[in-house]
Amino acid sequence: MRLRGFLLGGLAGAAAALFVARKRPGTAALAAGVLASACSTISHKAMSLWNDKWMQKAVNTAPKRTDDTAGKFGDGWVQIEAMMNSDPELKQQAEEIMAESSNKTH
Numbered sequence: 001m002r003l004r005g006f007l008l009g010g011l012a013g014a015a016a017a018l019f020v021a022r023k024r025p026g027t028a029a030l031a032a033g034v035l036a037s038a039c040s041t042i043s044h045k046a047m048s049l050w051n052d053k054w055m056q057k058a059v060n061t062a063p064k065r066t067d068d069t070a071g072k073f074g075d076g077w078v079q080i081e082a083m084m085n086s087d088p089e090l091k092q093q094a095e096e097i098m099a100e101s102s103n104k105t106h
Contacts, residue, residue, distance in 0.1 A: 021028040084091045 017028065020031070084094055
């Protein structure tokens with residue numbers, strides 16, 4: 001029953017579109033343009049709502065840095081700096097990367 005109703009509705013819609021297109025070709029073109037514009041607007045709004053919800057969820061679930069975590073991970077930076085100072089080649093590569101990234105941001 002559902003498939004039959006869908007097919008009959010599609011046939012009736014096609015017949016109505018053909019009738020309008022023959023009687024008033026300008027009206028059919030205008031209706032097609034309005035329908036395309038409406039569909040585009042609806043899809044853009046739906047995607048922006050979805051993106052906003054996704055971004056808000058990502059912001060809300062992202063871990064926040066607190067003073068407690070800064071103390072825990074501060075030793076890691078000391079270790080990284082000690083490794084860089086112990087290997088001159090590694091230090092040179094790190095300086096090159098920092099120079100490239102500072103040039104790209106400006």
